[in-house]
Amino acid sequence: MKKIKLLTKYSSLLLIIGVLTFLGACRSRETQSTNSPSTVQTNNSRLNIIKERGKLICGVSGKLPGFSFVNQNGEYSGLDVDICRAVAAALFDDPTKVEFRNVSIQERFNALKTGEIDLLSRNATWTLSRDTDVGLEFAPVVFYDGQGMMVAKDSGISKLEDLRGRTICVKTGTTTLQNLADKMRKIDVAYTPLAIGDEDQLYNAFLQGRCQAITSDRSQLVGRRSNFPDPEDSVILDLILSKEPLAPAVVPGDPQWIDAVRWTVFALIQAEEFEITSENLGSFASTTDPTIKRFLGQEGSLGKNMGLTNDFAARIVKHVGNYGEIYDRNIGKPFDLDRNLNQTWSDGGLLYSPPFR
Amino acid sequence: MTVIDTQPPKANLNPLNWLKKNLFNNWYNTILTIISLLFIVWIFYSFINWAIPPAECLTKDNAPRICANYADWNAVTENMRLFFVGYYPEELLWRTWASFKIIVALSGFSWGIFSASSTLFNRATIIVLSVLGASYLTILFSVGFESQQYLVATLFIFAITTLIGKKLGTNLPDLKLWLPLVWFFNFFLVLWLLQGGLFLESVGLDNLSGIILTFLAAIVSIVLCFPFGILLALGRQSHLPIIRWLSTIYIEIIRGLPLIGILFMAQVMLPLVLPPDLRLSRVVRAIAGFTIFASAYLAENVRGGLQSVPRGQSEAAKALGLNGPLVLALIVLPQALRAVIPSIVGQFISLFKDTSLLAIVGLVDLLGISQSILLGNPEYNGRSVEIYLFVGFIYWICCYSMSLASRNLEK
Numbered sequence: 001m002k003k004i005k006l007l008t009k010y011s012s013l014l015l016i017i018g019v020l021t022f023l024g025a026c027r028s029r030e031t032q033s034t035n036s037p038s039t040v041q042t043n044n045s046r047l048n049i050i051k052e053r054g055k056l057i058c059g060v061s062g063k064l065p066g067f068s069f070v071n072q073n074g075e076y077s078g079l080d081v082d083i084c085r086a087v088a089a090a091l092f093d094d095p096t097k098v099e100f101r102n103v104s105i106q107e108r109f110n111a112l113k114t115g116e117i118d119l120l121s122r123n124a125t126w127t128l129s130r131d132t133d134v135g136l137e138f139a140p141v142v143f144y145d146g147q148g149m150m151v152a153k154d155s156g157i158s159k160l161e162d163l164r165g166r167t168i169c170v171k172t173g174t175t176t177l178q179n180l181a182d183k184m185r186k187i188d189v190a191y192t193p194l195a196i197g198d199e200d201q202l203y204n205a206f207l208q209g210r211c212q213a214i215t216s217d218r219s220q221l222v223g224r225r226s227n228f229p230d231p232e233d234s235v236i237l238d239l240i241l242s243k244e245p246l247a248p249a250v251v252p253g254d255p256q257w258i259d260a261v262r263w264t265v266f267a268l269i270q271a272e273e274f275e276i277t278s279e280n281l282g283s284f285a286s287t288t289d290p291t292i293k294r295f296l297g298q299e300g301s302l303g304k305n306m307g308l309t310n311d312f313a314a315r316i317v318k319h320v321g322n323y324g325e326i327y328d329r330n331i332g333k334p335f336d337l338d339r340n341l342n343q344t345w346s347d348g349g350l351l352y353s354p355p356f357r
Numbered sequence: 358m359t360v361i362d363t364q365p366p367k368a369n370l371n372p373l374n375w376l377k378k379n380l381f382n383n384w385y386n387t388i389l390t391i392i393s394l395l396f397i398v399w400i401f402y403s404f405i406n407w408a409i410p411p412a413e414c415l416t417k418d419n420a421p422r423i424c425a426n427y428a429d430w431n432a433v434t435e436n437m438r439l440f441f442v443g444y445y446p447e448e449l450l451w452r453t454w455a456s457f458k459i460i461v462a463l464s465g466f467s468w469g470i471f472s473a474s475s476t477l478f479n480r481a482t483i484i485v486l487s488v489l490g491a492s493y494l495t496i497l498f499s500v501g502f503e504s505q506q507y508l509v510a511t512l513f514i515f516a517i518t519t520l521i522g523k524k525l526g527t528n529l530p531d532l533k534l535w536l537p538l539v540w541f542f543n544f545f546l547v548l549w550l551l552q553g554g555l556f557l558e559s560v561g562l563d564n565l566s567g568i569i570l571t572f573l574a575a576i577v578s579i580v581l582c583f584p585f586g587i588l589l590a591l592g593r594q595s596h597l598p599i600i601r602w603l604s605t606i607y608i609e610i611i612r613g614l615p616l617i618g619i620l621f622m623a624q625v626m627l628p629l630v631l632p633p634d635l636r637l638s639r640v641v642r643a644i645a646g647f648t649i650f651a652s653a654y655l656a657e658n659v660r661g662g663l664q665s666v667p668r669g670q671s672e673a674a675k676a677l678g679l680n681g682p683l684v685l686a687l688i689v690l691p692q693a694l695r696a697v698i699p700s701i702v703g704q705f706i707s708l709f710k711d712t713s714l715l716a717i718v719g720l721v722d723l724l725g726i727s728q729s730i731l732l733g734n735p736e737y738n739g740r741s742v743e744i745y746l747f748v749g750f751i752y753w754i755c756c757y758s759m760s761l762a763s764r765n766l767e768k
Contacts, residue, residue: 013538062721062729069733072435074444100444101563102729104719107625111719114628116639199732200741227738229425334735 045256047091047307050118055097058084059117062102065223066331067123067143076100079330080121082320083142083248083265087119089319090264090312109134112251119261123246125175130249137252139261140269142323143331144341144350146240147179148218150225153235155212160187160239167192169202169211179242180215206234217244222337259306266353267313270295271322273344273353278321281314295356302356313356323351425739432740433747434499436730440747443566443726449558453569456547458511463543465515467536469522474530477523481761492754544576562638566721568751574640574722575709578647582708585648586655587690593660604656611653617714620646624718643715651708658700662693695767702763706756713752723748 050056060068060080068078085095103111103122112120113135123145124130126138149168151157157166160183170177172195184191194211196202203224206214214221218236225231248265250258271277274292276284284292293299297310304310320326323344331337343349380390410427433440442453468477478486497508526532551569553559565573592604611619623646624639631637637645666689674688694701716725727744730737737744 010538017541061733063732065733065735065738069735070439070444070729071734072439073447074439074442076444099561099564102719102721102725104717106621106717107719110625110628116628116636198741200739203739223735224738227735 045307046118046250046254047257047260050257051091054092055099056084056088056091057099057101057116057118058087059101059103059108059111059120059122060084061122062100064123064220066219066335068100068121077330079143079326080123080248082326082330083121083268084119086268086316086320086326087261087264089315090260090267090308093309093315093319095319109136112136112249115251118257119248119250121248124249125244126247126249135252136249137254137258139248139250139258140265140353141245141247141350142265143219143246145217145219145244145246147176147215147242147244148221149213149215149237149239149241150206150221150234151213151237152209153233157213158237160184161189163191163213164189165191166213167194167211169194169196169206169214171195171199171202171216172197175242176215176217183241203228215241219331219335219337222335226335256307260308263306263308264312264316267295267316267356268320268323268326269344269351270353270356271313271317272324272351273346276317276322277325278317278319281317291356300357428743429740430499430743432730432737432743436737436744437496437500437504439567439726439730440723440751441568443569443721444564445566445569446560449553449560452550452553452557452560454507456550458514459543459547459550461511462514462518463540465518466522467540469519469524470526470533470536473523473526473533477519481765485758485761488754488757492750548573562640565640567726568723570640570715570720571712571723574644574647574712574715577644578651578708578712579705581644581648582651582655585652587659589652589656590659590663591685593656594663608653608656611650612657614650616646616650616711617717619650620714620718622646639720643718643720647708647711650711651704655701655704658697658704659693661700662695662697663689665696666692698763698767702759702766706759709755709759710752723751 058081060076060078062068062070062076064078064080066078068076068080070076081100084098084100088098089095091097101111101117103117103120108120108122108124109130111117120136123143124136125145126141130136131138149160157163163184168180168191170180170193177193177195180193194205196205202214205211207228216224218240221236225234225236228234248261250261252258274295276292276296284296285298287293287296287298290299294302296314297303297312301310303312309315321329327339327342332339339347339349341350343351345352381387407426408428410424410429414424414427414429442450445453468482472479472482493508493512497505500508549555549557551560551565551573552562589604589608592600593608595601595604620643623642627637627642670692671684671689674684679687712722713724715722716728721729727748731741731744732738
């Protein structure tokens with residue numbers, strides 16, 4: 001009898017709790033739906049949704065050294081991460097107003113399309129099919145990468161033809177395998193691919209001499225090499241197997257939002273061209289150069305016209321620095337990778353910003 | 358003829374005899390024993406050799422090249438925080454500590470109450486406590502001073518609440534029955550502390566990571582799949598054809614799908630079909646996926662139990678005048694569930710381990726965080742063995758505790 005009483009007590013309590021939580025859930029859903037991002041409408045740009053929300057939601061990888069990773073203190077750092085911070089700085093004058101979300105390779109484009117993230121900054125290569133088929137809108141390229149090849153220094157290999165009959169380590173499940181096969185077929189060199197899925201095992205195989213060469217994106221090769229017991233024993237060959245321009249992406253059909261992202265990236269590049277850094281920004285307050293005055297928002301209304309503030313470029317430089325600073329901080333210094341294509345056009349690179357006027 | 362009641366002869370097994378009898382009883386067994394022993398010693402020796410690096414490798418800077426062949430446990434100790442709380446904002450870490458202390462206090466309290474009528478220490482609890490205690494100590498010595506203080510304080514809280522529980526449990530034996538309810542409310546308290554909202558700065562469910570996320574996903578899915586599983590099992594046994602068919606169809610379809618497929622559906626496909634202004638949190642979607650999957654398996658386990666209860670039991674209960682739900686709740690289900698505890702717990706353990714699939718769908722659980730340390734932070738590239746060993750150890754502790762607990766339940 002006691003058991004029955006207890007049972008009824010319990011079930012009635014559970015029922016009450018259930019009803020209460022259901023009501024609560026309904027209410028919280030209502031409040032959520034008012035500010036949750038919905039599909040883009042012409043009069044309601046993602047830009048306004050983000051401003052209303054008060055923070056940017058940025059999709060990053062979280063597993064790529066130099067581009068996005070989390071340090072011991074749980075803070076994100078990397079080039080991809082700093083691009084997100086630059087956009088947040090332009091919008092809110094506060095680079096911390098970003099919520100980072102790790103997205104996996106498989107779901108990265110879907111997360112963008114469903115509006116779960118506002119901006120995808122996950123070193124995605126800009127390709128034609130992704131622009132059209134997959135349906136993405138790419139911002140300017142933030143890093144010109146390319147597939148490279150690393151060999152042991154004393155192996156005497158200096159060009160692809162030297163790899164005839166050798167074994168090449170390559171990661172499975174990426175386009176690197178396909179690129180390698182295409183290239184080698186073109187120059188008619190037979191080789192043995194050693195495809196390994198796990199990154200650590202892949203580089204260990206190279207170190208143990210199971211393969212004479214290893215191929216991956218150059219930035220990855222450089223990053224990994226800096227962690228080898230003897231980095232000088234391996235060299236990265238001076239050749240590019242494929243072009244990998246990495247760019248942030250947003251959903252198409254929202255001109256206001258893509259413009260904001262696009263011109264944030266351009267502002268980073270232009271600031272370097274003007275040699276404005278986060279340190280010397282103050283000295284430009286009294287500049288007489290009209291182009292710089294316009295760029296920093298002291299004159300004209302460039303920012304206002306696109307839905308940002310006039311000083312958006314100044315905000316970006318103030319909080320995250322110019323492109324060169326971002327590069328040095330995340331890739332140049334830690335990995336000792338020279339800038340090569342990733343310099344401003346005036347220094348012989350590919351970074352070129354349209355004029356701010 | 359008289360039957361002499363004799364005991365079997367006492368085996369005279371001193372260690373030497375035991376060895377002789379079991380390992381060296383003939384020449385080929387002797388050879389096998391020696392070879393296996395050598396093999397075990399060799400494995401063990403090389404592991405120890407690797408795990409304890411020589412002194413010159415313990416310094417962080419410019420360690421000699423040879424150190425790459427030894428373990429570098431810094432990869433684990435320096436990332437302790439990431440493993441446990443993941444990307445939780447630094448200034449809000451007190452909330453994770455508070456949650457931890459609440460859970461520990463309540464565990465101590467429950468332990469005290471449950472052992473009120475017996476002793477605190479029996480074989481199972483000693484095993485669990487020594488495993489937990491050993492890992493607690495290891496962690497204690499590898500974290501910063503501030504965390505050490507908190508951990509020691511937590512230990513005291515545990516001891517005190519255990520004693521209180523024991524005292525209260527002896528005086529109020531009914532308290533035992535209300536413990537599940539306390540845990541139920543405690544869950545929401547901890548959830549509120551962790552994710553914020555209502556007077557606390559919001560962190561959001563999707564930003565939980567590390568062990569917190571693993572535990573959250575595992576516990577919620579385990580708790581949710583249990584009632585669903587029972588309902589499905591009952592449905593499959595029902596006399597009403599439509600309910601029976603629906604349950605059978607559900608169980609068979611879900612059991613025919615791989616879990617990773619269901620998780621991908623929940624993460625990637627679901628947002629495409631839901632109305633655009635309805636956004637479910639990613640963690641909630643993952644938990645829904647786990648629950649959907651596990652309840653189908655659980656239903657089959659429970660069905661086995663239901664079929665093992667003799668028909669006479671429910672007929673007798675009906676004859677006594679109990680109505681349908683009461684027959685189920687008081688007579689059939691308790692017997693059925695007790696019979697299948699081992700397989701249910703096995704299901705829960707595998708569900709707990711399945712949460713590591715969250716790493717594949719972009720959520721950062723315990724495995725995900727170790728991957729992001731390994732692949733992301735250039736400082737720890739190539740230290741996968743240390744990190745995966747540590748992660749495996751944590752999974753093992755949790756699963757072994759669950760299996761010990763289930764053995765206690767069976768008694």
